[in-house]
Amino acid sequence: MLDRLLSRRLLFLSGKGGVGKSVVGAALALCAQRRGRRTCLVEIEAPLPAARLLGGQPGSSPIEPFEVRPGLFTINLEPTAVMEEYVRRTLHVELFVRKILQSPIYQRFYAAAPGLPELMLLGKIMDLTTERHAFDLVIVDAPSTGHGLSFLKVPAAASTAIPIGPVGNAARRIVAQLQDAARTGLAVVAIPEEMAVVEGLEFLEQARDEVGISAEAVILNQCHEPVFDTREEAQVLDLLAAERGGRLARGVTLRGALVAARRQMRRRKLTRFYETRLRKATSLPLVRLPRLFVEQFGEAELRRLAQRLEAA
Amino acid sequence: MSPRREPAAALLEALRERKVLVVGGAGGVGKTTTAAALALQSALLGRRALVCTIDPSRRLATSLGLTRLSDRPRALDLKKVAPDAAGEMWAMTLDTKTTFDALVVRYAKDAEARERIFANRFYQGFSAALYGSHEYLATEKLLELTQDERFDLVILDTPPTRHALDFLDAPDRLIRFLDSSTLRFFLRPYFAAGRITVRIATRTGALAMKLVDSMLGMQFLQDLSEFFLALESMYDGFRDRAAKVQAMLKEPSSGFVLVTGPARATLDEARFFHDRLAEKQMPFVALIVNRLHPDPAHEPDPGGPLPRLDEELAAKLAAVHRDMQTLARAEAKGLVRLEVDTGQPPLLVPELEQDIHDLRGLREAGELILGARTLPRRRLRRTAGARA
Numbered sequence: 001m002l003d004r005l006l007s008r009r010l011l012f013l014s015g016k017g018g019v020g021k022s023v024v025g026a027a028l029a030l031c032a033q034r035r036g037r038r039t040c041l042v043e044i045e046a047p048l049p050a051a052r053l054l055g056g057q058p059g060s061s062p063i064e065p066f067e068v069r070p071g072l073f074t075i076n077l078e079p080t081a082v083m084e085e086y087v088r089r090t091l092h093v094e095l096f097v098r099k100i101l102q103s104p105i106y107q108r109f110y111a112a113a114p115g116l117p118e119l120m121l122l123g124k125i126m127d128l129t130t131e132r133h134a135f136d137l138v139i140v141d142a143p144s145t146g147h148g149l150s151f152l153k154v155p156a157a158a159s160t161a162i163p164i165g166p167v168g169n170a171a172r173r174i175v176a177q178l179q180d181a182a183r184t185g186l187a188v189v190a191i192p193e194e195m196a197v198v199e200g201l202e203f204l205e206q207a208r209d210e211v212g213i214s215a216e217a218v219i220l221n222q223c224h225e226p227v228f229d230t231r232e233e234a235q236v237l238d239l240l241a242a243e244r245g246g247r248l249a250r251g252v253t254l255r256g257a258l259v260a261a262r263r264q265m266r267r268r269k270l271t272r273f274y275e276t277r278l279r280k281a282t283s284l285p286l287v288r289l290p291r292l293f294v295e296q297f298g299e300a301e302l303r304r305l306a307q308r309l310e311a312a
Numbered sequence: 313m314s315p316r317r318e319p320a321a322a323l324l325e326a327l328r329e330r331k332v333l334v335v336g337g338a339g340g341v342g343k344t345t346t347a348a349a350l351a352l353q354s355a356l357l358g359r360r361a362l363v364c365t366i367d368p369s370r371r372l373a374t375s376l377g378l379t380r381l382s383d384r385p386r387a388l389d390l391k392k393v394a395p396d397a398a399g400e401m402w403a404m405t406l407d408t409k410t411t412f413d414a415l416v417v418r419y420a421k422d423a424e425a426r427e428r429i430f431a432n433r434f435y436q437g438f439s440a441a442l443y444g445s446h447e448y449l450a451t452e453k454l455l456e457l458t459q460d461e462r463f464d465l466v467i468l469d470t471p472p473t474r475h476a477l478d479f480l481d482a483p484d485r486l487i488r489f490l491d492s493s494t495l496r497f498f499l500r501p502y503f504a505a506g507r508i509t510v511r512i513a514t515r516t517g518a519l520a521m522k523l524v525d526s527m528l529g530m531q532f533l534q535d536l537s538e539f540f541l542a543l544e545s546m547y548d549g550f551r552d553r554a555a556k557v558q559a560m561l562k563e564p565s566s567g568f569v570l571v572t573g574p575a576r577a578t579l580d581e582a583r584f585f586h587d588r589l590a591e592k593q594m595p596f597v598a599l600i601v602n603r604l605h606p607d608p609a610h611e612p613d614p615g616g617p618l619p620r621l622d623e624e625l626a627a628k629l630a631a632v633h634r635d636m637q638t639l640a641r642a643e644a645k646g647l648v649r650l651e652v653d654t655g656q657p658p659l660l661v662p663e664l665e666q667d668i669h670d671l672r673g674l675r676e677a678g679e680l681i682l683g684a685r686t687l688p689r690r691r692l693r694r695t696a697g698a699r700a
Contacts, residue, residue, distance in 0.1 A: 018340020018573065048577055090523065103520040161433050162532040165525075194667045195344070198374050227632060232625050239619065246618030248630050254618055256608030257629035260636040266665040293635035295642040 001285045001312050005216050006032045008185040009129050010177070012140045012213065014149060015189035016199040020221045023297065024189050024289065025141040026050040027305040033072040034306075037136040040065050040073040040128055044121060044143050049076040053302045065128070065135075073135070075128075079117035082124045118154040119167065122174050129183075149206045152178060152213060181214035188215065191222045192267075192274040201281050218284050220275060222291040224268040228261065236261045267291075287312040319657050320682050323569070323598040327354040327361075330567050332458055332560065333467045333597065337571035338581045342602040345375045345668055346571050347469035349678035351401050352671065354465050355390060356678075358398035364457060365469040366406040366450045372469065373405065377670035381405040385462070393671040402463065411449045419546040428542040434535040435542075448482040451557040458560065484558065567597035572650075572658075574604050574643035579650050586654045599656045600681060601647060603663040607640035608633050644687075648695045651687055659684035 005011065006028070013028075015021050022043060029041040029050075043049055051058035051066070051074040059066020062078035063085050088097050128138050142151050155174040162168030178184055186207050190200035200218065207215045228236065239258055246254045271288075278286055289308055292301050326333060327350060335347040344365055351363035362385055365372040373381040376388065385404040390397045413430075420426035429435055450471065457466045525533065560566060568589055572582035582599065589596055621629075651657055661677075661684050668677055 016340055017338060018575070018578070047580070087523065090526075100520045100523060160436070161535065163433075165532065168532070194374055194669050196340070227628055228625075232622075232628065235622075235625060236629075243614045244619050245614035245616045247613075248618065248626060248633070251609065252630055252633050253609070253611065253613040254629070255613050256611040257633040259606075259611050260608040260632045261629055263636065263663075263665055264632045270667060293638050295638055 001217065001287065002031060002309055004285075005185065005187060006035065006037060006137055008137070008183060008216070009135075010125070010138050010140070010184045011216075012142050012152065012184070012186045013189055014142045014152075014186060014203050014207075016196045019189050019191045019196050021189045022046060022048075022050050022141050023053065023302065023305065024219055024221055025139050026053045027289075027302055027309055028187075029072060029074075029139050030054065030302060030306040031309050032137050032139070033069065034310075036071070038071050038073075038134060039137045039139065040075060040133070040135045042125055042128065042138060042140045043074070043076045044141070045078060046076050046141070050074060050141070051076070053297070053299060055299045063124070065133070077121055077124060079121055082120045083117065086120055086123070115154045115158055115161075118151055119158050119171060119174070122151075122155060123170050126174055126177055129177075149203055149211055152207075152211045156211070175212075179212040184213060185216040186213045187217045187219055189219045189221055190274075190278070192220060192224070192271040194274075197274050197278060201278070204282060204284070215282075215284055218278055218282060218286045219289060220271075220278065220286060221289045223271045223275070223288045224264060225290050226268060227264055233265055236265065285312075319598050319659050319686060320684055323350075323659070324357075324682055326567050326569075326597045327465070328357050328359070330565050330597075331465060332454065332566040333465065333569055334454075334470060334561070334566070335467060335569045335571060336470045336585060338573075338578045341571050341573040341578055343571045344372050344469050345674070345677060346569070346600060346602065346681065347467050348372060348375050348403070349668075349674045349681060350569070351403070351465075351467045352390075352394070352674050353678040353682060354467075355397045355399040355401040356394055356675075359464040360400040360402070360462060361465040361467060362402040362404065362457060362460075362463040363467045363469065364404050364406060364453065366408070366453075366471045372403060375668055375674065376403055378403075383407045383410050385457075385460075388671065390671065393675055399464075406450060406453050408449055411453055415449075415452065415546070419549045420542075425542060429539070432535060432539045432542060434532075434539040448554070451482055452553060455553055455557050455560065484554075561594060562592075564595055567595045569597050570599045572599070572601050574601060574646060576646055579646045583650060583653055586656065596656070599650075599654065599658040600661060600684070601650075601658045602661050604643055604647075604660050605636055605639040606662045607644070608636050644691075647687060648691060651692060652695055657686040660686060 011028070013021050013025050025041055025043070029039050032039040041050060041054075049058045051068050054068045054072060054074065056066075056068025056074070058068075058074065058076060062076060062081040065073035065075045067073050084097075084101055087100060088094075091097050091100065125138065125140055127133075128135060142149075155171045155178065158171035159168060159175055162171060188200045188203050188207075190196045204215050204218075207213050236258055239254070240262060244254060244258075248254050248257055275286065275288065287309065289305050292304065294301055333350065335343055335350070337343045347365065348363050351361040354361035363372065364385075373379060381403055383404055383406055385402045388401045388403060390401055416426055416429050420429060450468065454466065454468055457463065570582055570585055570589075572578045586596070586599065647658060647660070659681060661680055664673075664677065664680075666673065668674055
């Protein structure tokens, strides 16, 4: 499964906010790097960039990939900086560039043209997949704006709205690349909760019907793993009903442990329920990642998730 | 009632008396569910409450146990879940494109202007992406709904933007844009004849124009300019209503409910949002933290001797206790910081053991919110002291 997912040149990750997309992206990037693929993990205006999880200092440039460990790069794109880079590359002469970026006409235009930042970002992402950067794989943690896959829909809208000119042409090239299944793929991240699953399935539908990008996998994050077997589950419920007390260990009451166990069991049941629902709704490969109980998510946890991806 | 119950009491009072509640927060924190649960509680209090979500996906419908909702308010059947409800609960979801179309139909000066807007390529492709139109249209709709006689209370679930503040800024931004030279620039028929007819005074200006032209082509610029021209007759209406919404949101009959999850990133966002509300002098009602993991050590021990347990089961029990406690303690630390920084005692709502997808679940969730506890004072004083 992982081979297939990482064999593309460009992989988008999408999912409802709060499902842990950026962590999944970092874990996938780690897997790719271990397979010797020169990888770039792209984030967009991430408040807590994934580079820190990969054990490196995040690069300070909003437009240049930064090598956080050998063969693994990260970049946290800023739309305004990407736009400015475009102007720079179009004009060449630095003196003009600065003047233009400050000119009211440019500023007004930039403020009024909707979709332009998204288009520029996607253009930049496509550029990262070219030979010039020599990345084998570019993983994009697509922004979850709550407006579905709107980010990936912009190029199609732009190619209709801008019939001629280099930006219109660029939009059409981006649409073609997004639809090139040999090159580009999408993985949807969800967690075992109603809204995240419903939205995840909607993303798959939109990917197919509106963007034309090839969906490759569903990653179900924060799954509760089986802990108790059926007999133990019954015992836990009996002990709860009988209101049994006492101490299991220092600072651990039986009652507290039983209540925690019941919560775990119910959440585990929900995990199984949503997993089944996803499997029924889509034939795509489904990968489960465990819910980790730690005070702060760090590099060690990331490695654990990467191992689980490897095993899938 | 101890003073620590105040936040829940304030929320209850708002459900009883206010006319508008805006529910804000980051995505994925249970905002939509919270908004719907509050509407149901308000109906139980005898009011006619409408919950409105601006969401192209079927989220609200899902949590109400419905397959779909439209942009027409629909009354829900509360008989089964709340036969005691003296009020009514309504729900609707806002579709941006339909709302924008309806605005054009209503405010365009004549049929020709209307057709010109609809036919504009730019409008077709981009109206949904127009300067935060989701957020703006939400405020526009809010104004309309608050004037609707059928409802005593309108609860608005704001769009899950990355920067949750976009919603608040939308009316301001629109007014600024409408008054700006940007718009006037596009309103002058520079592009009318398919070429730049204006004489741009400076060389830089000419160069910038050439750049924009070479990037996007004249056709696009024409469409854009035509689009703004076609909308021109609607601008006064836009400006007028945007200002009204701004004023309405500041009234004491309105209020903001902030929803967050216990994760660090969402707490940061909530703090930021709270500060902005204070800065803009918006009436604040409550801060709700959803999906908390209760600390198992807080379960009262019924006492008695420990029953004989299988060794393996005992080990597993100890392990789940430890896992849950690790999460609970990490979350509690973040919450103490949140309260110390904002001065608002958050309502602590534990993670539900079941998912909510019907009115029954919503009722329970609402009761849980209104009965939620706050942080123990002892702990806060210690932290506040340590910080000072």
